[in-house]
Amino acid sequence: MTGNNPMSFFSDNVDAWGPLEWFDRLAKAVHARNRSVRDKDDLSFELYQNIASSSATRLVSDFEDKVRMALTTLRELEKANVAYVDANTELLATLESLQRENEDAKRIDPALIGICEEMEESGGHWQPCTGCYDTLEGHPTQKYDYSPALQSPVGCGCHECGGLGAVWWYMSEQDIADFEKISEELDAEHDLTMRISRLEYLLRSLCKAYAACNGEDHPAYVEARTALASTGGAHHAE
Numbered sequence: 001m002t003g004n005n006p007m008s009f010f011s012d013n014v015d016a017w018g019p020l021e022w023f024d025r026l027a028k029a030v031h032a033r034n035r036s037v038r039d040k041d042d043l044s045f046e047l048y049q050n051i052a053s054s055s056a057t058r059l060v061s062d063f064e065d066k067v068r069m070a071l072t073t074l075r076e077l078e079k080a081n082v083a084y085v086d087a088n089t090e091l092l093a094t095l096e097s098l099q100r101e102n103e104d105a106k107r108i109d110p111a112l113i114g115i116c117e118e119m120e121e122s123g124g125h126w127q128p129c130t131g132c133y134d135t136l137e138g139h140p141t142q143k144y145d146y147s148p149a150l151q152s153p154v155g156c157g158c159h160e161c162g163g164l165g166a167v168w169w170y171m172s173e174q175d176i177a178d179f180e181k182i183s184e185e186l187d188a189e190h191d192l193t194m195r196i197s198r199l200e201y202l203l204r205s206l207c208k209a210y211a212a213c214n215g216e217d218h219p220a221y222v223e224a225r226t227a228l229a230s231t232g233g234a235h236h237a238e
């Protein structure tokens with residue numbers, strides 16, 4: 001330790017010293033003085049006490065403003081550090097809560113669980129609600145959202161669909177059987193209607209032909225009779 005050598009406290013160019021050098025000299029002198037107390041060395045004590053005192057005097061008389069500024073800056077830095085630690089703590093808390101919210105958002109709505117399985121097993125599906133999904137000639141009249149969960153485009157939501165924008169479409173085996181029966185009945189009804197209108201047409205042709213010739217040997221009359229007979233409804237012609 002340089003403090004052990006009293007000559008190390010002196011320099012040729014102390015005029016170039018700043019507050020740091022003077023403070024360094026003061027600190028070294030104080031430590032050396034304390035050591036001389038332990039060593040019961042009264043002479044050294046006196047020397048280091050004088051060095052410490054003169055160093056402190058130079059610090060105040062020549063560098064008071066600089067020392068004050070440095071200490072004030074230090075205090076500002078400490079305050080800034082406290083503010084930084086507070087801000088950092090708050091930032092971490094915000095990040096944690098954002099992360100929790102994100103995890104909540106990723107959790108699937110329990111109401112949507114099992115939709116895919118049900119669609120696969122029952123053969124049913126979700127389709128856009130006719131109450132809130134407008135179409136014109138089979139095309140949507142505006143851009144509607146698509147729901148990946150329901151695997152269907154969805155309307156804006158209304159009382160018909162409970163605000164979901166889609167409705168469940170499902171046909172049971174009974175529904176399908178009923179539908180087929182109705183279709184067959186409709187087909188049969190359609191056939192009958194067609195046959196009747198055909199007969200009516202032929203009857204009109206027959207009447208026209210009969211009126212035109214007043215004789216059953218006219219080719220048009222014969223042709224009409226033949227056609228009428230092929231429909232199985234010849235007795236209507238009488």
Ligand SMILES: [Zn+2]
Nearest residue numbers: 129132158161
């Ligand atoms: Zn709706």
